[in-house]
Amino acid sequence: xxxxxxxxxxxxxxxxxxxxxxxxxxxxxxxxxxxxxxxxxxxxxxxxxxxxxxxxxxxxxxxxxxxxxxxxxxxxxxxxxxxxxxxxxxxxxxxxxxxxxxxxxxxxxxxxxxxxxxxxxxxxxxxxxxxxxxxxxxxxxxxxxxxxxxxxxxxxxxxxxxxxxxxxxxxxxxxxxxxxxxxxxxxxxxxxxxxxxxxxxxxxxxxxxxxxxxxxxxxx
Amino acid sequence: xxxxxxxxxxxxxxxxxxxxxxxxxxxxxxxxxxxxxxxxxxxxxxxxxxxxxxxxxxxxxxxxxxxxxxxxxxxxxxxxxxxxxxxxxxxxxxxxxxxxxxxxxxxxxxxxxxxxxxxxxxxxxxxxxx
Numbered sequence: 001x002x003x004x005x006x007x008x009x010x011x012x013x014x015x016x017x018x019x020x021x022x023x024x025x026x027x028x029x030x031x032x033x034x035x036x037x038x039x040x041x042x043x044x045x046x047x048x049x050x051x052x053x054x055x056x057x058x059x060x061x062x063x064x065x066x067x068x069x070x071x072x073x074x075x076x077x078x079x080x081x082x083x084x085x086x087x088x089x090x091x092x093x094x095x096x097x098x099x100x101x102x103x104x105x106x107x108x109x110x111x112x113x114x115x116x117x118x119x120x121x122x123x124x125x126x127x128x129x130x131x132x133x134x135x136x137x138x139x140x141x142x143x144x145x146x147x148x149x150x151x152x153x154x155x156x157x158x159x160x161x162x163x164x165x166x167x168x169x170x171x172x173x174x175x176x177x178x179x180x181x182x183x184x185x186x187x188x189x190x191x192x193x194x195x196x197x198x199x200x201x202x203x204x205x206x207x208x209x210x211x212x213x214x215x216x217x218x219x220x
Numbered sequence: 221x222x223x224x225x226x227x228x229x230x231x232x233x234x235x236x237x238x239x240x241x242x243x244x245x246x247x248x249x250x251x252x253x254x255x256x257x258x259x260x261x262x263x264x265x266x267x268x269x270x271x272x273x274x275x276x277x278x279x280x281x282x283x284x285x286x287x288x289x290x291x292x293x294x295x296x297x298x299x300x301x302x303x304x305x306x307x308x309x310x311x312x313x314x315x316x317x318x319x320x321x322x323x324x325x326x327x328x329x330x331x332x333x334x335x336x337x338x339x340x341x342x343x344x345x346x347x348x349x350x
Contacts, residue, residue, distance in 0.1 A: 051327040057316045
């Protein structure tokens with residue numbers, strides 16, 4: 001099993017994230033997305049396999065690189081995990097359980113099913129995104145933009161991610177529908193720290209994500 | 221012909237000759253070259269026969285011939301800008317693909333070296349080390 005962590009300028013926290021995840025994974029892959037700080041060396045010191053993008057291409061692009069790397073390494077399952085410390089390492093096990101039991105081939109973390117103290121503005125935007133996703137993708141999820149996901153090896157090899165930046169989250173849901181994959185949502189906890197709020201998407205960024213997603217669908 | 225007409229015809233003429241030359245030397249795709257050529261010819265004719273724009277304006281219900289030219293130029297400019305934007309996005313996608321391939325080429329040796337925290341364990345999902 002491999003955990004894939006896309007990271008961009010997360011030098012201060014990536015070591016802590018990796019050490020937390022290593023309790024639950026056989027292989028931790030950090031995709032350094034063209035960071036200008038010491039993210040790559042911090043990740044290497046913490047014991048992760050570091051794959052480097054020479055240019056910053058976005059989280060979607062980094063995820064695909066990491067997933068392909070995990071497949072190259074022979075992983076049976078792939079879990080994606082954010083680098084900013086918002087995700088709880090113990091949720092990796094929760095994502096794996098339905099995959100191992102065969103109940104699903106994709107697991108999607110949902111902060112709204114778990115214990116998360118979501119800021120009001122973020123909650124509103126995510127709720128709107130959920131409504132939009134249900135209309136466009138037809139996928140009945142409660143959390144459309146959660147970086148915690150699990151895939152079996154077979155599904156990881158089939159899923160296409162062409163959206164380089166944050167619209168990849170909606171694209172993955174489109175892929176689930178297109179490929180008719182069995183998925184379950186798993187309650188997870190998101191911890192919003194001062195650091196992660198500073199690094200996270202702005203509310204206006206949601207408009208950019210929507211634009212990228214719609215243009216990507218039209219231009220496919 | 222007025223001075224403006226002389227200069228404009230000259231400019232459009234040069235652009236037309238340059239475009240046709242680039243088409244003949246294979247320096248521009250045929251479709252794009254022909255589209256540009258048609259644009260230069262339209263510009264030439266508009267300058268040589270300005271009353272035509274007045275006729276066109278009456279047909280489409282716009283007041284003045286010069287407004288037809290302005291609106292057409294605006295629409296063509298915006299359409300051209302959008303086409304360039306789509307082309308730019310495609311180029312960005314190509315840069316991403318190259319970046320990913322380069323990263324994965326370099327990753328192969330990393331994977332064989334390590335990054336595992338349970339030395340020697342199989343990748344096919346036994347329980348992780350406590």
